[in-house]
Amino acid sequence: MNEKNNGNIPPYDYSNDSGDSPNNKKIFPSVNRAQIEPNTEYSQILHSYQHIAKKDRSIQIIGGIFAFLSTIIEFIVFLLVKRLLNFHIPLGVLAQFIWIFIVLLIISAFTIVQLIIILRWNRNVEKAKQQRQTLALTNYKMINQISIIKFTIISILIFNLVFFWFYRQYTLPPRPDRLVIFLRIYTALRRLTWLLIFSYTIFEMWQLNKWIKRKKAVTRIEQKILEDLPKLQELANLTNTNVDTGSFDRENEEKNDDDESQTFFHN
Amino acid sequence: MPSSTKKYRSALIIIQSILEQLIKAGTNEGIVKSRIYKSIGLKAIIGDKYLEQLMSARYISVNEEKWGKERTRQKVFITNRGLRRFQWFMKLSSELDI
Incomplete structure (x- = not known):
């Protein structure tokens, strides 16, 4: 992580083509x-x-903690609901009070997807560092993952809003004495979840800002290349229909290095 | 200029890979065309189109040299401009802050 600018991408002047900037x-x-x-x-x-290559640890740590805590909350809510059903409280009545926990479950699912993508991202960094993968391939694998990570962040933020809406919509029920312990547990879980989601929302907003800037940096560089190569569309069309991209691996490269018989062209 | 570059990505990765192969071989050494195609998995006819574009963008230069008595082969060299473009993409890694 870039500590100097709080994770933001430093501005760079791509118009300077001298290589001496x-x-x-x-x-x-x-x-x-x-x-x-x-x-x-x-x-x-x-x-x-x-x-310069460093693994992205912030999502891994914060996302991991969030997923862990929300799993514990969900488990307690499950036990609570199970017990409350024994009191012959209709599920329909209970449902409106557990909506927030259903939303929490969805947010956890997106968080787990995000963790898997970040795990792949970090694995790519490791492969490039150990020279098990070309730099070009590493770059593009990571560039393609940016969109997926952005999608998960936006989805999480949307569901966080849904959570806050449900939280405001369904307030605590009146307190029948026989359910006082359950209501205390429910209230505690509800507040804890609110705190968890609120903190996670702030974190994901920071992440969204970071990943949008990363995406912009990629587009900026790619567009500069497009200016140099105006017929890139033609090449992309040819590539999409004719190239076996599976052969971009180091082992293949090494094998090819020994194959001298292929290294000439007849005119 | 289109706002999204995603549709060009398949071509951009090949361009980067070609440049990487050339830098790896050494800027003064160069690589024979067919070796580049093989290591990247390009058909010769498509590879020629890529090299043509890269030459017109002044990323690479192609020199023809004699090979044996009758045959000739074409060696591809990376130019300073090509080297700088590849460095841009690597700089991207620092911008991506990975």
């Missing part, structure tokens, strides 16, 4: 091309990548 020098120090050995540029790029 301070930002460029900081991340990829320039070298004298006359003195370098073959592979030096790649080694430098790889070294820089390994230096």
